Amino acid sequence: MKTKLHTLFLLLLCSIGFAGNTTTIYTDCDSESTDNVTVQATMEDHINRTPALNKVAEGDDCEPECPDDFTVQADMNDQYTIPDYVAEGIVTLTGDCANAVISQTPAPGTVVGLGEIEIEVTATINGDEEDCDFDITVVSGGGDCMINCPTELTVQADANGEYSLPSFFGEGIVTISGDCFAATITQTPPPGTIVTLGQTLITVEVSAGGTTDDCDFTLTVTDVLGVNDETKANIHLYPNPASDVVKISTEIVSATIYDLQGQKLFSTNEATISVASLRTGVYLIRIETETGYTTKQMVIK
Numbered sequence: 001m002k003t004k005l006h007t008l009f010l011l012l013l014c015s016i017g018f019a020g021n022t023t024t025i026y027t028d029c030d031s032e033s034t035d036n037v038t039v040q041a042t043m044e045d046h047i048n049r050t051p052a053l054n055k056v057a058e059g060d061d062c063e064p065e066c067p068d069d070f071t072v073q074a075d076m077n078d079q080y081t082i083p084d085y086v087a088e089g090i091v092t093l094t095g096d097c098a099n100a101v102i103s104q105t106p107a108p109g110t111v112v113g114l115g116e117i118e119i120e121v122t123a124t125i126n127g128d129e130e131d132c133d134f135d136i137t138v139v140s141g142g143g144d145c146m147i148n149c150p151t152e153l154t155v156q157a158d159a160n161g162e163y164s165l166p167s168f169f170g171e172g173i174v175t176i177s178g179d180c181f182a183a184t185i186t187q188t189p190p191p192g193t194i195v196t197l198g199q200t201l202i203t204v205e206v207s208a209g210g211t212t213d214d215c216d217f218t219l220t221v222t223d224v225l226g227v228n229d230e231t232k233a234n235i236h237l238y239p240n241p242a243s244d245v246v247k248i249s250t251e252i253v254s255a256t257i258y259d260l261q262g263q264k265l266f267s268t269n270e271a272t273i274s275v276a277s278l279r280t281g282v283y284l285i286r287i288e289t290e291t292g293y294t295t296k297q298m299v300i301k
């Protein structure tokens with residue numbers, strides 16, 4: 001004997017179904033009979049009939065991506081202020097991060113001393129956390145970022161009496177020192193500018209950490225000094241970088257070593273030169289041969 005309650009229960013089954021661990025049970029609502037009404041469907045059927053309940057949102061994760069470990073320089077007090085690495089663009093975020101809460105440890109603005117510091121960045125969204133970490137090594141020798149130029153530099157023009165300016169910083173002729181993390185280098189006239197015979201004033205500026213510094217030097221372009229292209233191509237320094245001895249690959253009249261401020265350090269007429277007394281850094285060596293001279297960059301490690 002069927003009751004109203006039994007009929008109501010069947011109608012409820014028609015509208016919702018039951019989800020089990022492996023199958024879903026639906027009633028056969030098209031049947032006129034209400035006796036023993038059961039039809040077994042697969043979980044795939046249940047998913048197709050109730051997509052809104054089973055759809056997994058894509059792109060909801062917000063993941064921070066950290067850089068490799070790197071070194072920074074402390075200020076004059078051997079201290080370093082931790083920046084906001086996400087705001088600086090050093091740590092990037094991927095995914096749906098509109099509602100994410102980003103935290104950094106140590107927090108931006110924290111002042112640390114010398115040594116290795118672990119930086120951890122965490123993105124939290126809807127209770128889920130994703131994080132990454134990297135190490136910075138704070139070393140001494142800080143202070144504001146400073147730029148160093150040679151006093152003067154002489155180069156040889158091409159066959160048309162012209163010279164294309166390189167990046168003197170990229171060539172190692174202009175150097176920087178101090179706290180120069182994320183520094184921007186600006187050269188005037190810019191690299192690629194064609195200059196002619198004579199003198200040109202080169203100005204190079206560095207900007208880092210809210211401070212700027214600049215230096216300048218006189219570039220002399222000449223067509224009467226320097227060796228011909230064939231001879232120049234045959235002049236090599238090896239090893240370069242060097243630590244004890246550097247050799248010149250051809251017979252020379254003289255070789256003169258300068259620092260990047262243009263100060264003469266010493267001269268020799270030997271093609272094998274002892275450099276053990278030089279500190280680590282970049283130097284210029286002016287090599288004179290029977291046909292003229294050329295200037296090359298020498299690195300001491």
